[in-house]
Structure formats: structure tokens, C-alpha cells
Amino acid sequence: MNAIDGTSRQLKDTEDQTLDDTPSLLSIIIDAHVPSWEEIKSQISISEAVASILVFINAHLALHNSNSVNVIGYNASGARILYPPKSGVESTRSKEREERSESVSDGEQAPSKKDHSMYRQFKTVDEVVQTELWNMLNHTNYVEEEKQHNSAISGALSLALGFINKHVFVDESRMRARILLLTVGHKNETIQYIPTMNCIFAAQKLKIPVDVCKLGPGSDQVFLQQACDSTHGIYMDISEKNSKTPKGLVQYLLSGFISDPSLRPHIVLPTQSNVDFRAACFLTKQVVDIGYVCSVCLCIMSQIPSNRRCPTCDTTYSEKTLAGLGRKPLKKKKKKVVKP
Amino acid sequence: MTSQFKNSINDYLEGLPEAVLTRLYQSPATCLAVFRLLPALARTLIMGMIFNPDPIAVADVDALVKPSSQRLKLETQKKLRLLHIFTETQAHIIINPTFKKNLRAALVGGDQNISFGVPCDTEDKHKVDVAFLDAHAVSQWEMILHFMVGTSIGRTPSDGVLNLLKHSGLMEPERGGLRITNAGFQFLLQDVNAQIWTLLLQYLNMSEYLQMDPVDVLNFIFMLGSLELGQDYSLSALSETQKHMLEDLRDYGIVYQRKASSRRFYPTRLATTLTSETAALRTASQSMEAATQDTISSSVAADSGFIILETNFRLYAYTESPLQIAVLNLFVNLKTRFANMVTGQINRDSVRFALSNGITAEQIITYLSVHAHPRMKGMEHVLPPTVVDQIKLWQLEMDRIRATDGYLFSEFKNFDEYKDVSTYAKELGVLLYENPGKRKFVSTLAGSQQIVEFVKRRNQKHRSSAN
Amino acid sequence: MPKATRGVLIECDPSIKALIVNIDSSQHNIILDELDDTHLMIHPSMVEVVKQKLNKMLAENTYNPNEEAAKATGK
Structure with a gap:
């Protein structure tokens, strides 16, 4: 008679061989930092990369008819949501596009309204993403960009997480979410470590995998590898350093990064990372074994900072504490043992 | 609920021969629709292979899937083989080139193809809006359902619809009219999406009788699933078969045409939600909007x-x-x-x-x-x-009792005889019940003949060996 | 030569079997053979009769609030 028991005992299928067919929301964060793209111009041009990204977006939308996508671009001056556009923006943009058809660089053909040979869903997304991304790239102040070395990865991640939170959790639609970060490494890039790590922890809590696809020749950013590792995402470095070529970006995207969150438990993830979990000093960027730790924010330093302030949380250390750190350990005088 | 229709359209597609499937895959809209019907692992595999010119090694696929999910992989491969998307050689998997080319075309676009429908360039003098289309779809569809249930609503559906209901076994002719059958009752309890697919599949089956090309029919159905609500489409892109289909689809409320000679048609919500999840996935915010704006009737969605x-x-x-x-x-x-x-x-x-x-x-x-x-x-x-x-x-x-027609075999001379015959029956697969203690067993009606002959043969053998 | 008899194999639980045996005691043309606690062979043409009688006997033992209400308003 247990067979008819209607009370739902949530017996988990131990084999779990059936895949749940939930739609997923993909947040793509694209690096729009023009100087970085300039550096790798010989390996891949921006228009080729954008075309690959658009095909990837179409592929994601093709996987399930309720899949949706969210595109965010970031550069030194900040991050911006490119798709879905604010309502009202879309209609004005299409009007502007029809009036001046040559506002895009690299001689891209203005997408025409008459061309309906593509699936309508793909077409709308592609058009909006393309125009918005070109606008963002065109309107950046090139000179200013070169001077600033901040990159707004944390801003972009926060925007992505906020969007996901609204659409998946607040609206209670049955979707899973993931984030893909497409970055072109810049050798002098400084990131705000703590805000970025906060975003990563938030993603970890919400079980949102963060994937990273790195194109440029810059060194492996350890924090990105750690981000992928802690959220069970995929980290791939497609640069000539690893004897891969960014020209095949579309194939890497479609084979490595296409897997849905619901499919991930069943396949071996193509992540390449030997994550360096060793601690690194915040001042000298060297790996430390023994060092000093700030008592407020727990940041690690290999030497006492010269201005007596912590580099990350900016607390001032008092003279007395710092003086105490320089002391050598006290030697206890040994009492002479008198033999009887 | 959508998984039910998936299974049945899948079954239908798997039953088609390879040549027909290849012709079917020449339309990007169909490739996209079939792609979405596949299991998740299959979709991921195919995506990785679309832009890859070389075939994939079987070893690579094996390495991709975790060992604990092997069964998933086997099921996926079997399904892809049945649909003739994958052909497997000794060590490689080759993807059907037509499918590959057209799915790529669907993703990349630019290719001048008409499989996604050609919208009209000229303005419609009698333009209709979404609310009208919804109301029209609801009234047409409910007319059919009312007719099935027997509530008099004044209008009866057209002959084509009645024919379809009769052929599909949902209603049967009785004393000059039509009466609903058991299958019809079950049909009524399904949700709208599943009901439409049931009818369309029946239509597909019937179309083979009517000499209509199933490839054309399927292409049109999948194209309808990808059209935009509120946009009118021209008939210039449709073949003769498809134009013929349009008349029938008008009766079901799936498309709207002002009159039969109109050169344009509008898909209704029933058409655009053909290949998507159960009607409108409303979020909390959307429901609020709808409530304050007082839009669409709730019976269709x-x-x-x-x-x-x-x-x-x-x-x-x-x-x-x-x-x-x-x-x-x-x-x-x-x-x-x-x-x-x-x-x-x-x-x-x-x-x-x-x-x-x-x-x-x-x-x-x-x-x-x-x-x-x-x-x-x-x-x-x-x-x-x-x-x-x-x-x-x-x-x-x-069903407290389960009744099966059969033959009771009893009065065996000794245990050996009983054992031989009952083992034979078990091997044939016709044994329903056996009782070694009483030396009796029951076999199905069909199997009894063979058992009787076996007994005769055995007795002859024994008699000859005894002599 | 073993004997082969045409009939219908009935699978049920022991309580139902007891009910069928009960029906058979008044009408002796139903059961061909009692095989064990849960299986019976009965005459092929008597299957429907058995089912109807079973339903009637089981319905007698079920509480039906509608009937109660009908009786109350009737009286």
C-alpha cells in the first residue's frame, strides 16, 4: 500500500540519471577595455570576437526555448548592462539605427528589419547586443582608458548577480543561472580584490557557477582561478601562451562553455587550473610563508607597511603595536643547577 | 505535461526513414525544433560538433561523461542514432552533414532561407491585434472541445475537424452523430498544449493517407512554432501542401486568415507556443501587470x-x-x-x-x-x-481481481512430467501460474497449442524409448 | 495424458477469494478449480457475473454519505 501514499516523501533518486530540463539564464560579462583588445589585435579582432560571442548567445538560446541571456560590458570607467536594454531604449535605438546606418566601426552591415532569415528570438538579441557593445566601445575615451588601470570586474559581477537575483529568486521562475566572464588580461590591471571576492562568495552561496574565459597574454589572475574553483565553474586560458589560439574562440565557447548547470554534475568539466592556493602578500605580490596579518581585515603582508596603514582596510596601527612586533623573543636566563 | 508531447513527436520522428529525415533537416527551423526536443546531453554534444570540421572520436565522448552517468550517455547515443543525426563508425562519430549545415545556418543566420516564415511587406488594410487573435483562437478551440463534450454551443466544427476527430479515435460515429470515446475523455483532461499536439500528430498520420508530403507538413508545423505573435506572414513562402494545410489549421484556431483567399495569415498564441513550455510562464511581476491591465482571457493560457x-x-x-x-x-x-x-x-x-x-x-x-x-x-x-x-x-x-484467459493443465502422472512441461512453458514465456505442490499450471490461450504438441511429442518419445 | 481445461485465471487477495467461494456455494457453476490462497480458475462466461456480484457485495459495506442524506430527506 505504500505505492499509493500521496504524502510527498522527497526520496532523492540515488542514481539521478534523469536530467531536469530547467531553462537557464546566462550572464555574459564582456571585457570592453579597448587597449587590452588592441594588444591582441593580431590574434583576434574585436569584430571576430563579437561575432563568436553572438553565435554563442544564439547557441545558448537554442538549447531551450525558455533560456534567457543577460549581457554586461565593463571597462575602466565602469560596467553597464547591454542586454536586456531598458524598455524604451530599444525602440529609440532601432529608429536611430535605421536613420544613420553607418554608426558602427569596422564596416559592419547595419542589420535590416526586412531580413527575417534568422529566428526572430536570435535576431532581436543579436541586434541589441551588437549595437550596445559598439556604442560602449566607441564612446570610451581612449586616452583616459590607458591611464586608468582599474577594471570594473567587481561592478560587472555585482550587476550580474543583481540581475540574476531579481529574475530567478524574486520572480520565482524555475531557472538556473550561471555567469561567464570573458576577459582580456591587461598586464597592469588592478582589481579591487575584496569587492570581487565578495561577489564570488555570493555566487557560491547562490550556487551560480562562474566560468572564466581568458583571451589575453597577461599572467593568470589567481583570484579568477580561485573564483572558478570555489563556484565549480570552468576556467580556460585561450592564449598563445598555452599553445591555443583565440581565433578559434567560437569553438572553445561552444564546446567548453556551453554546458548547462543542470548537466554539469554528469560531465567532466574542461577546466584547466592548478589553483595556487598559497597566500600572497598584498604589498609585494610575492608568495609568503610567514608574515604579518592585519587584525581587522585579515590581509597578509610580508613586511610592515611604511605608512603604518593597512593597504586594504586602511586602519592605522599604533606605534606601540608595531614596535612590539620588531622585538626578538626573550631569552630566559637558565638557573645554574648546583650539583650536590 | 510537455514531456508527453515530446515523447510522441519523438516516436513519430524516430519512425521515419533516413531519407525522409534528411529531407526534413534541410529546413533550419525544423533542425532547431528537433534540436530542442533532444535530451540535454545530446544538445551539448551537438553544439560542440557544429563548428568542428572533423568527426569526433568515440573515446573523447566517453571521456567527457562521468563514469557514474554512463547510462545517460548510452540513452543519448541511441536516440541520436535513431534520428539519424549521428552515424557511428568504429572509432568516430560523424554528424549528419545536412543537419549540421542547417543548424549552423539557424545559429549564424544571414543565409537567405524562408523556413522561419516570410513576413508581409505590405500593410494589411484589415490589421488585427493580439487581443483579437487570442479571442479568435479561444473561440475556435473551445468550439471543438464543447462539441466533444456535448454541450450545445450553437456552432459545430467544420467537416475537416469532424473527420479528424473520427480518425483519431477521440470520437466515434453513433446513430447519426458522434459520441466521445474513452480516449476522448482522456484528451479533455490534458492541457491545451498537449491537446494541440495530439491533434497535430493525428493530422500527420492522416496526411499520409491524403498523399500529403509529411516533410512539408512537419516543416510547416515547426515553422509555426517559431513565428512571432501579432505579425502577419505571407503565403508566398508556402508550398501547395502547406497552403492546403492552412485551411485545416484555420479551423483549429491555430492561424487566422480573414478569408480563404487572403494572401496573408496571422499565427495565434496556440501556434507560437507550440514548441515552448506550457503557455505563458508568468512571473510574479507579470501577473501583477496583467491583473491591473485586465488583459487576455485565462482559458487559453x-x-x-x-x-x-x-x-x-x-x-x-x-x-x-x-x-x-x-x-x-x-x-x-x-x-x-x-x-x-x-x-x-x-x-x-x-x-x-x-x-x-x-x-x-x-x-x-x-x-x-x-x-x-x-x-x-x-x-x-x-x-x-x-x-x-x-x-x-x-x-x-x-480492479481487485485480475482475470486472464488461459488453459489449466492438471493431472500429471508424475513430478518429472510436470516439471518438463512446465519448464517448457516457462521458456516459451506463456506460463501464467504454476503450483508444483498440486502439479498444476496455467498457460495463456495462445501458448496452449504448443504445449499440447510438446506433450504429445514427449509421450511418443517415452513410448518409443520404453519399447 | 494430462488434462487441459479452458478457463479464466483469477488473481486476487485471500479476502476476495473467500467472497468468490461464498458466491459459488449458492451458485455451483462458477469455480472450476481452487489453485491456492490467491488464485482461482473460473468458468470463462462467469467472469462478468462474478465482477458484478463482487461490486455489489463491496458496495454494501462502504459508507455512502449521499445515501444517508437521501434517506434523511426522503423520510
Whole structure:
């Protein structure tokens, strides 16, 4: 008679061989930092990369008819949501596009309204993403960009997480979410470590995998590898350093990064990372074994900072504490043992 | 619910020969629709292979899937093989080139193809808006359902529809009219999307009789699934078969044409949600908007529930639609009708009446939970477990005995004879029941003949060996 | 030569079997053979009769609030 028991005992299928067919929301964060793209111009041009990204977006939308996508671009001056556009923006943009058809660089053909040979869903997304991304790239102040070395990865991640939170959790639609970060490494890039790590922890809590696809020749950013590792995402470095070529970006995207969150438990993830979990000093960027730790924010330093302030949380250390750190350990005088 | 239609359209596609499938894959819209019907692992594999010019090694696929999910991989490969998307050689998997090319075209676009429908360039003098299309779809569809249930609504569907209902076994001719069958009852309890697919699949089966090319029919159906609501499309892109189909689809309410000679048609919501999840996936914010704007009727987009079921088996349905009341009447003892509501009780007799008409307990329970009022859906159990259990128990009551026609074999001379014959019957697979203690067993009707002959042969052998 | 008899194999639980044996005691043309606690062979043409009689006997033992209400209003 247990067979008819209607009370739902949530017996988990131990084999779990059936895949749940939930739609997923993909947040793509694209690096729009023009100087970085300039550096790798010989390996891949921006228009080729954008075309690959658009095909990837179409592929994601093709996987399930309720899949949706969210595109965010970031550069030194900040991050911006490119798709879905604010309502009202879309209609004005299409009007502007029809009036001046040559506002895009690299001689891209203005997408025409008459061309309906593509699936309508793909077409709308592609058009909006393309125009918005070109606008963002065109309107950046090139000179200013070169001077600033901040990159707004944390801003972009926060925007992505906020969007996901609204659409998946607040609206209670049955979707899973993931984030893909497409970055072109810049050798002098400084990131705000703590805000970025906060975003990563938030993603970890919400079980949102963060994937990273790195194109440029810059060194492996350890924090990105750690981000992928802690959220069970995929980290791939497609640069000539690893004897891969960014020209095949579309194939890497479609084979490595296409897997849905619901499919991930069943396949071996193509992540390449030997994550360096060793601690690194915040001042000298060297790996430390023994060092000093700030008592407020727990940041690690290999030497006492010269201005007596912590580099990350900016607390001032008092003279007395710092003086105490320089002391050598006290030697206890040994009492002479008198033999009887 | 959408998984049901997936299975049946999958079965239909798997039954087609390879040549037909290859012709089918020449349309990017069809490739996209078929792609979406595949299991998740298959979709991921195919995506990785679309832009890859070389075939993939089987070893690579094996390495991709975790060892604990091997069964998934085998099922996926089998399905892809049946649909002729993959051909496997000794060590490599090659993807069907037509499928590959056209799926790529669907993703990349630019190729001048008409499989996604050609919208009209000229303005329509009698333009219709989305609200009109919705109302039209609802009225056409409900007309068919009302006719099936038997509530007189004044209009009867056209001959083509009646023909389809007869052929599909949903209704049977009886004394000059049509009467609903058991299958028809089950059809009524399905949700709109599943109902449309059932009819379309029947239409596909019928089309082979009518000498219509199934490839054209399927292409058109999948194209409809990718059209935009509110946009008119021209007939110039359709083949003769497809134009012919348009007349039938007009009767079902899937497309709208102002008159039969019109050069344009509008897809309705029934068409655009063909290949998507159950009607409109409304989010909380959208529902708020809709409530304040007072838009679309709720009977087509079956996402607003109206049934409240209490633990004392009483049922309250906030609906005025005669169709829904008629469906409820199939298994609920309706007692009172108010201006905006009907009340009744689910009891043994009403459920047994439904069961004897061929409706299963599962269907009743699914219908109730799909149309449950949003307040019920918020609770831990959508329907009270007592009621759910009781409906299932009533169904069990119906078949307390299982009867099978057969032959009883008894009076064996000795145990060896019994053992030989019963083992033979077991190997044939016709043994229903055996009792070694009493040396009796029962076999099916069909198998009895073979057993009798076996016994004769055995006896002859023994007699000859004894002599 | 073993004997082969045409019939219908009935699978049920012991309580139902007891009910069928009970029906048979008044009408002796139903059961061909009692095989064990849960299986019976009965005459092919008597299957429907058995089912109807079973339903009637089981219905007698179920509480039906509608009947109660009908009786109350009737009286």
C-alpha cells in the first residue's frame, strides 16, 4: 500500500540519471577595455570576437526555448548592462539605427528589419547586443582608458548577480543561472580584490557557477582561478601562451562553455587550473610563508607597511603595536643547577 | 505535461526513414525544433560538433561523461542514432552533414532561407491585434472541445475537424452523430498544449493517407512554432501542401486568415507556443501587470488555476466557462452553481463513473493539480494527500481481481512430467501460474497449442524409448 | 495424458477469494478449480457475473454519505 501514499516523501533518486530540463539564464560579462583588445589585435579582432560571442548567445538560446541571456560590458570607467536594454531604449535605438546606418566601426552591415532569415528570438538579441557593445566601445575615451588601470570586474559581477537575483529568486521562475566572464588580461590591471571576492562568495552561496574565459597574454589572475574553483565553474586560458589560439574562440565557447548547470554534475568539466592556493602578500605580490596579518581585515603582508596603514582596510596601527612586533623573543636566563 | 508531447513527436520522428529525415533537416527551423526536443546531453554534444570540421572520436565522448552517468550517455547515443543525426563508425562519430549545415545556418543566420516564415511587406488594410487573435483562437478551440463534450454551443466544427476527430479515435460515429470515446475523455483532461499536439500528430498520420508530403507538413508545423505573435506572414513562402494545410489549421484556431483567399495569415498564441513550455510562464511581476491591465482571457493560457479542493473532498471551482464545468462534471458530483463558481463533492460514485469511462486516477489528479488555485499551489502539498490517496484507492478497488484467459493443465502422472512441461512453458514465456505442490499450471490461450504438441511429442518419445 | 481445461485465471487477495467461494456455494457453476490462497480458475462466461456480484457485495459495506442524506430527506 505504500505505492499509493500521496504524502510527498522527497526520496532523492540515488542514481539521478534523469536530467531536469530547467531553462537557464546566462550572464555574459564582456571585457570592453579597448587597449587590452588592441594588444591582441593580431590574434583576434574585436569584430571576430563579437561575432563568436553572438553565435554563442544564439547557441545558448537554442538549447531551450525558455533560456534567457543577460549581457554586461565593463571597462575602466565602469560596467553597464547591454542586454536586456531598458524598455524604451530599444525602440529609440532601432529608429536611430535605421536613420544613420553607418554608426558602427569596422564596416559592419547595419542589420535590416526586412531580413527575417534568422529566428526572430536570435535576431532581436543579436541586434541589441551588437549595437550596445559598439556604442560602449566607441564612446570610451581612449586616452583616459590607458591611464586608468582599474577594471570594473567587481561592478560587472555585482550587476550580474543583481540581475540574476531579481529574475530567478524574486520572480520565482524555475531557472538556473550561471555567469561567464570573458576577459582580456591587461598586464597592469588592478582589481579591487575584496569587492570581487565578495561577489564570488555570493555566487557560491547562490550556487551560480562562474566560468572564466581568458583571451589575453597577461599572467593568470589567481583570484579568477580561485573564483572558478570555489563556484565549480570552468576556467580556460585561450592564449598563445598555452599553445591555443583565440581565433578559434567560437569553438572553445561552444564546446567548453556551453554546458548547462543542470548537466554539469554528469560531465567532466574542461577546466584547466592548478589553483595556487598559497597566500600572497598584498604589498609585494610575492608568495609568503610567514608574515604579518592585519587584525581587522585579515590581509597578509610580508613586511610592515611604511605608512603604518593597512593597504586594504586602511586602519592605522599604533606605534606601540608595531614596535612590539620588531622585538626578538626573550631569552630566559637558565638557573645554574648546583650539583650536590 | 510537455514531456508527453515530446515523447510522441519523438516516436513519430524516430519512425521515419533516413531519407525522409534528411529531407526534413534541410529546413533550419525544423533542425532547431528537433534540436530542442533532444535530451540535454545530446544538445551539448551537438553544439560542440557544429563548428568542428572533423568527426569526433568515440573515446573523447566517453571521456567527457562521468563514469557514474554512463547510462545517460548510452540513452543519448541511441536516440541520436535513431534520428539519424549521428552515424557511428568504429572509432568516430560523424554528424549528419545536412543537419549540421542547417543548424549552423539557424545559429549564424544571414543565409537567405524562408523556413522561419516570410513576413508581409505590405500593410494589411484589415490589421488585427493580439487581443483579437487570442479571442479568435479561444473561440475556435473551445468550439471543438464543447462539441466533444456535448454541450450545445450553437456552432459545430467544420467537416475537416469532424473527420479528424473520427480518425483519431477521440470520437466515434453513433446513430447519426458522434459520441466521445474513452480516449476522448482522456484528451479533455490534458492541457491545451498537449491537446494541440495530439491533434497535430493525428493530422500527420492522416496526411499520409491524403498523399500529403509529411516533410512539408512537419516543416510547416515547426515553422509555426517559431513565428512571432501579432505579425502577419505571407503565403508566398508556402508550398501547395502547406497552403492546403492552412485551411485545416484555420479551423483549429491555430492561424487566422480573414478569408480563404487572403494572401496573408496571422499565427495565434496556440501556434507560437507550440514548441515552448506550457503557455505563458508568468512571473510574479507579470501577473501583477496583467491583473491591473485586465488583459487576455485565462482559458487559453491555462496558467491561472481556479479549483480549490478541501480535505473533506469538497470542491469549489471559480469558473463560468461551460467547458470547464463540463469537464469537472466527468469526475465530480457537482451540486450547486453560482454566478461565478460551481461547488461539488468528489465521492466514490463520481470517481467510479470516471474510471469506468476510461479516465485514470493519475489524469484526474494531474488535472486537479494543474488547475489548482494559486493559493493551493503555495502550500506544501498542492492537493490534500487524503484526497489524492483516496482517489488512487478507489481506482485500485475497481480492479481487485485480475482475470486472464488461459488453459489449466492438471493431472500429471508424475513430478518429472510436470516439471518438463512446465519448464517448457516457462521458456516459451506463456506460463501464467504454476503450483508444483498440486502439479498444476496455467498457460495463456495462445501458448496452449504448443504445449499440447510438446506433450504429445514427449509421450511418443517415452513410448518409443520404453519399447 | 494430462488434462487441459479452458478457463479464466483469477488473481486476487485471500479476502476476495473467500467472497468468490461464498458466491459459488449458492451458485455451483462458477469455480472450476481452487489453485491456492490467491488464485482461482473460473468458468470463462462467469467472469462478468462474478465482477458484478463482487461490486455489489463491496458496495454494501462502504459508507455512502449521499445515501444517508437521501434517506434523511426522503423520510
